[in-house]
Amino acid sequence: MADEDRSPEDDFQELMRQLFAGMGGDVDPEQLAKMSGMDPAMMQAVMSQLQGAFNTSDPGGISWDLAKRQALHIANQDGLGVTAGQRTDLDQAFALATLWLSEATTISELSSPPRTLTRGGWVEETLPVWQELAEPVASSIADALTATLREQAPEEMQSLIAGAGKLMRTVGGSLFATQLGQVVGRLATEVVSGGDVGIPVMPAGEAAILPQNFADFGRDLEIPDDQLALYIATRELAHARLFRHAKWLRLHVMSQVTDFARGIHIDTGALEDLASRFDPSQPDELRQALESGALIPARSEAQSAALARLENVLAMIEGWVDVVTEDATSRLPTSPRIAEAVRRRRAVGGPAEQALGSLVGLEMRPRxxxxxxxxxxxxxxxxxxxxxxxxxxxxxxxxxxxxxxxxxxxxxxxxxxxxxxxxxxxxxxxxxxxxxxxxxxQVSGEAADESPAADGDPATDAEGDDDVPEDPRPV
Incomplete structure (x- = not known):
């Protein structure tokens, strides 16, 4: 094939073939689909992203649109799944929960009505927050991949590496964007409400319940749906009221998370080891390394301190929400059972902890x-x-x-x-x-030392010391 006929995809395949031992053969979309866990349709989107790498104006080379498409693809697999009846039932639960909550806290009601969200709607609402949290790690992965491939390449390949640096960043960024989309998409199938994540992923002062996931959460509890809806609605409203009232709180929590994320760097040794034995025909190891956070090394002291601060503030928030919800739902016979189910779910590491663990290596469990x-x-x-x-x-x-x-x-x-x-x-x-x-x-003492009486009574000194002059003033 003539050089002028080669596409960016061809250059990428040639580069990967020469860099990684045992590669043998082109990297086609099906192989990359296996590597990332995506279906072929989503893999075509990744290939399009790679093909446009040389023309992109984004210096970071990270396609957040790809993450969004991947997340929505997973979230909407089962359809929208919200019926008019579900909306009506949850609206009634929110109305009663608002009255009960006003008896349990002095923090005022929300200015906007609570909502029922589809899984896809939750992705749309919360993805900007996940992007904010993931961006430091995505940049670190892209930088580390570029540096590692440059170090692994033989001398004769260095000119190609230098020319394809932008493409390499896009490869790393696209892999991470794909991972982010998968994590957020799976999370959308599990979270019950906006405050279920623990960190404020919903806009401040907004409350929402995902009816599809609410039904899944209560399926094995043997609790009437109306009582479960009242409890979850009360808890969600308490969480949203708190963040609306304490307008500084959202920034305070997010700054603790981003402080932790900014300290992340990629374990280049692990990445080099993975690259040296990577075989595209057996891509599970690479996918598992990305999903498990194995490329993120142990926490630094600064990160441990940031994590301790974050755990304390999350414990404060969730502890207050627990107490207020318990008081507000005291009329509900099944309230203690539902509260215990929520605590058990949280104790084993809820969906948010799994998401943050794979994205930024953050074990968010407010012990x-x-x-x-x-x-x-x-x-x-x-x-x-x-x-x-x-x-x-x-x-x-x-x-x-x-x-x-x-x-x-x-x-x-x-x-x-x-x-x-x-x-x-x-x-x-x-x-x-x-x-x-x-x-x-000390000052008082120094002043006393400088006063005339410091060395004794003047009259006494006059009697015992001839050098003391007579007072010239008339008597």
């Missing part, structure tokens, strides 16, 4: 949720739900990890504030007060 719920319960019992909910008004009022460990100290501060008393100073304030007091004493 302190029960302790946080106990703290909120104790605070509400001691100072009332108004003072409890007011702790979400500003970031500096939100309880800390120390407050989870010692709710009594938090309650003492709140009770003192209610009486108009200043809270007892903490150790830092104490030390600062002592330091200032010490400086004050």
């Amino acid at each position: 302190r949720m029960r302790e946080a719920a106990a703290m909120w319960r104790a605070v509400g019992d001691a100072v009332g739900m108004g003072a409890r909910d007011a702790l979400w008004d500003y970031p500096d009022l939100m309880p800390t990890a120390d407050d989870i460990d010692d709710p009594a100290a938090l309650i003492a501060r709140l009770e003192a504030r209610a009486r108009g008393e200043e809270p007892a100073p903490d150790e830092i304030d104490d030390a600062l007060a002592r330091l200032l007091a010490g400086e004050e004493t």
